[in-house]
Amino acid sequence: MALKYSRQRQVIKDFLMTRKDHPTADTVYMNVRNEYPNISLGTVYRNLSLLADIGEIQRLRFDDGVDHFDADTSAHYHFVCTQCGRIIDLRMDSLDHIMDLAGRSFDGEIRGHVTYFHGICGDCRES
C-alpha cells in the first residue's frame, strides 16, 4: 500500500491544472478552501511536495524565495517580470546544448540545468 487516494490531493491537483500562472502553496491553499473549506495548509504543502516528488507536477524556484508549482510537467522555460512578478511560460526549443558547452571544461557529469529569464513583460512595458 503505497499511495492512497485522498480527496484533498485530487482537489489540489485539479485546481493546479486550471492555472497557468504557477501559484505558490499559499495561493493554492486560499483557492482550494473555497471548495474544501477546512483543508489545512500543511496538507496543501505535503501534497504539493508529494506530487512534485512523483513527477505529477513541477516545483519551480525563482529568486523570490517562494516555491511555485506548475501542473505542466513538460520541459519548458519561464520568464519572470521584475516589475509585476508575473511568471509566464515561454515557447522555445530545449536548451540542452548548453550542457555540452558547460561540460567542455568540467570533469564532472552534468545531468541537468536550471534556467529562467527575467525582464519586463508585455503588459508592464505599455504602462
Next chain:
Amino acid sequence: MALKYSRQRQVIKDFLMTRKDHPTADTVYMNVRNEYPNISLGTVYRNLSLLADIGEIQRLRFDDGVDHFDADTSAHYHFVCTQCGRIIDLRMDSLDHIMDLAGRSFDGEIRGHVTYFHGICGDCRES
C-alpha cells in the same frame, strides 16, 4: 554621507575574497568570528546584502533555499553537485544567445537570465 567605512564590512569582504566555494551567510559568520569574535549575525547579513546591492559581490540562489555569496562579480556560471552539495565555478563562454532564443516567441523585454547546472562532480564520481 552615503556609505561609511566599517571594519566589520571590510573583514566580511576580505574573507569572501579568500573563498571560491560560495559560502552562505552563516558560513561567513562562523569564519569571520575567528577574527572578529563579537560580530553579530545581523551585521553579516546586512553587509552581504549591502555589498550585493552595490555590486561588490554577487548573491547566488540555487535550490537549496539558502543564499550563497561570491566575491567574483564577473558573469560566470555554476555547477551544483547533487551528491555533496559543492558549488563549482564553470569556465565557459557567455550564454547570452539563449535570451535571443527566448525572445523570439515573447512580446516582453528579456533583460537577463539565470542559469546553473547540476549533476555529479568529479570527486563524487570517483567514490
Next chain:
DNA sequence: CTTAAAAATAGGAATCATTACTATTTATGA
C-alpha cells in the same frame, strides 16, 4: 459487508533563514 493496518488529515507547534527594531557606538565632514 466487516475489519485491520497503512496512509492521510487537521491543527498547531517547531524550524530555519532572513529581516526588523532599538539603544549604543563609530566614522567623518565641517
Next chain:
DNA sequence: TCATAAATAGTAATGATTCCTATTTTTAAG
C-alpha cells in the same frame, strides 16, 4: 572638537515550510 548620519550588537519578529500527533479515511483481505 563636534555634530550627525551611518553602523553595530543583540534580540525580537517574520514568513515559508516542515514536523508532530491524535484522529479519520482509504483500501485490501477475509
